[in-house]
Amino acid sequence: MPEVTLVEAVNTALARAMGTDENVVVLGEDVGVNGGVFRATAGLQERFGEARVIDTPLAENLIAGTAVGMAAHGLKPIAEIQFMGFIYPALDQLLSHASRLRTRTRGRLTCPLVLRAPFGGGIHAPEHHSESTEALFAHIPGLRVVIPSSPARAYGLLLASIHDPDPVVFLEPKRIYRIVKQDVADDGHALPLDVCFVLRSGTDVTLVTWGAMTHETIQAADALSSAGISAEVIDVATIKPLDIETILESVEKTGRCVIVHEAARSGGWGAEISAQIMERGLLSLLAPVQRVTGYDTVMPLFRLEDRYMPSVDRIVQAAHATLGFE
Template sequence: MSDNAITLLDAVNLAMARALDEDPNVVLLGEDIGANGGVFRATDGLQARFGERRVIDTPLAETMIAGLSVGMATQGIRPVAEIQFMGFIFPAFEHLVAHAARMRHRTRGRLSCPMVLRAPFGGGIHAPEHHSESTETLLAHIPGLRVVIPSSPARAYGLLLAAIRCDDPVVFLEPKRIYRASKTLVEDNGEALPLDTCFTLREGNDITLISWGAMVQETLMAADRLADEGVSCEVIDVATLNPIDHATLIASVHKTGRCVIIHEAPHHGGMGAEISATLSEQMLTSLQAPVRRVTGDDTVMPYYRNEQLYLPDVDDILIAVRETMEYSG
């Protein structure tokens, strides 16, 4: 175990160092990730430790980064590419959607595409335009493309190791608002956490709260407040948005009969809508109240002076849960 508690950002660095050390086919590439250590310093010290052939500085060219990663991945290399901010990921979509996600299908299993595309995402750090997007739904809609989002240092370490070892492409979205928000002890033991699995962070009987990424923190705080009111909340971190572990979500809501879904992305067409539709389709008669969503607004993420008006907070979750608990039909 590390001598000191570490942040989510430290855990990302630790996982990449472990992967580089144990597998000579793992390489990192991205803009300023080498000598500079990346815009958030997620790769700090890794080029000095593993060399310029393993930790590669690239030009400012997201299309090239993604295309190069696809080519590497089909030839036995395991690239871990960084896109500096999720708002800059769109030039990479052509390679993710048309090539990475289809490689196994296109070649009838002859080739796979074991690449990871990392990107910080979400608001809350007073960033300029194009630096605070939460567009995970666009990626989760693509068959063959895993979308993974950690919500704690331990899950960042274990899920990133699993993503790097996965034989299919993974987009690994890191909620930068909680990069340095808290520290926990993380054992650098090389053990991965399972992909495609939800994590039940808190057991409860009255209502299920479903979230992922940075919003898990507010969700847990709301659950603490609600416990003082006598409301027992089950809190689930989805973690992998594609494919979703529907079985865990359905089992939880079958037990509680009520559900609130919390995410930072806009309300319309978000992953909350997909989860809500699945729950309604498969267990309508088990629900004691309509599934509620607490989300960001259907607007562009505002500049920093107004971003807190956009981001859901604990009070928003409390209101939704109380109204769901009081629903009588």
């Protein structure tokens, strides 16, 4: 099995999907000759041709809207938005069309597209390149929002997203595009959508996170373990629809929960998870649910970026707070 990075796993999954299904097309800015600014689509145009690996004009609304038209007419478009910071012109197409075409035509037309975008902070990128706004998309009825946290999950979840008969926003945490290598077999095996993955079992506190923050969260679990505290770590993976059952089962066991995300705090997806725990798991709780998040500020430029991002220390402290609650 080859050792690959997360972005290489994305590339492998794209090539696998294109090789398996001639209806799969890739479109976006610089995805063709250049192979994508992060190299996620490297080599695809050489292999599958210009007609299926499409360099689009520089217009994100067009990219998303074209993908809607393609998907409704029988193709399987995988559209790339170069950075999440530039995704907002596409929001109209996702909200007004992709997410509701099936509903508004009673299933006559459907929209099996995947919209990929790198997102998140921590790589000292220029302005508009570091935000995490996954909750904007998770709020939209009819969409799926999927976020991988490792090369293996990038491969398996992207294949699953491509196979899915409905629109998927697939957000790739670019901070971990290349920091970890993992053995990933290119066997075409998809992972299940709509379920959380339990990365580590524990009994004292449940740490819930997704994307790049799984790394800090695992480190926090290690630190807690050194202090004799057993933390369970859950990677939500598909944030919408939310697999609350797995989270509730864990909280029932541990009685404590800390939710970790890079995105701003108010109205972040942690708020939704916390609300659902309150609604259905209140009596399991031994302490209030804690959130460790980015602040309700504009994402600072990178001199202060590290102070914005949840740190291992902040996660550990929040876990201690739940354990110290009386």
